Amino acid sequence: MLDYAALAAVAAVAREGSFDRAAAALGVTASAVSQRVRTLEDRLGAVLIVRGQPCGVTTIGARLCAHVERVRLLEGEMASALPGLASQIAESGPPTIRVAVNADSLATWFIPAIAAFAGRGDRLVDLVIAGEDHTAERLRSGDVLAAVTTDHTPVQGCRTVPLGALRYAATASPAFVAQWFARGVDAASLARAPVLRFDRRDDLHARWARTLFGHEPDMPTHWIPSTHGFIDAALAGMGWCMNPIPLVATHLRTGGLISLTPNHHLDVPLYWQHARIGTRLLDALTREVVAAAQGGLL
Known part of the structure; x- marks a missing residue:
């Protein structure tokens, strides 16, 4: 024992x-x-x-x-x-619920869910940041009790709830586009233009490129482990990057950023997985997460 x-x-x-x-x-x-x-x-x-x-x-x-x-x-x-x-x-x-969530969800739609769940003051949250393709690993290891993930296959002992999709656009500043994509976006220009990446596991840029060209060009890379840092660096003309549209909608509307392919986006389906134990609190958290997703995801 x-x-x-x-x-x-x-x-x-x-x-x-x-x-x-x-x-x-x-x-x-x-x-x-x-x-x-x-x-x-x-x-x-x-x-x-x-x-x-x-x-x-x-x-x-x-x-x-x-x-x-x-x-x-x-x-x-x-x-x-x-x-x-x-x-x-x-x-x-109060008990603490440890949750794995990707940085972009945290920066766009997830905080209202956590705030509503924790508002009574009788429960606490401990958020762990991980890529949306890797948060399920935290569930499998037992490190967290719930996760926002792209993995729809239930982890053993967990329940899965579909949330919707977070839409991404490839964005850059007008000056950057004029310098690197004056003749349009193709595999050759992407191989020359610096891209911003969150970390070594961040492959959204590669997935977007594959949907366009069928393969991933070898791209020069700046590493910036910050969702909001991505936006600041893109506005400053440092590189192009994949941004969740809810986070950059204002910049796209005012012209501070330009979508490299206005008619082509990358939609990332998200799921909520949580352990089946502790039903009362985890079910309450699930209700708030689903409600927030309905307002913030496709």
């Missing part, structure tokens, strides 16, 4: 980033937290916390933290029938 007091200590250190802050959150001494973590690591034969400033968590440690949150959700489901348990849960603070 797992020692849940020790698991709570691991989760607190992972969440707070230090043993001192974890101790304050748990109402015990830092030495007690350290002892609990070390005892559990010795018992499991695995390092769970990476000591540092701030402290980090290993892969197995992250899975155990997710397990702790699942247990708290299950306990919350029983609280209405067990008043004594309800009082103990209240003393330990």
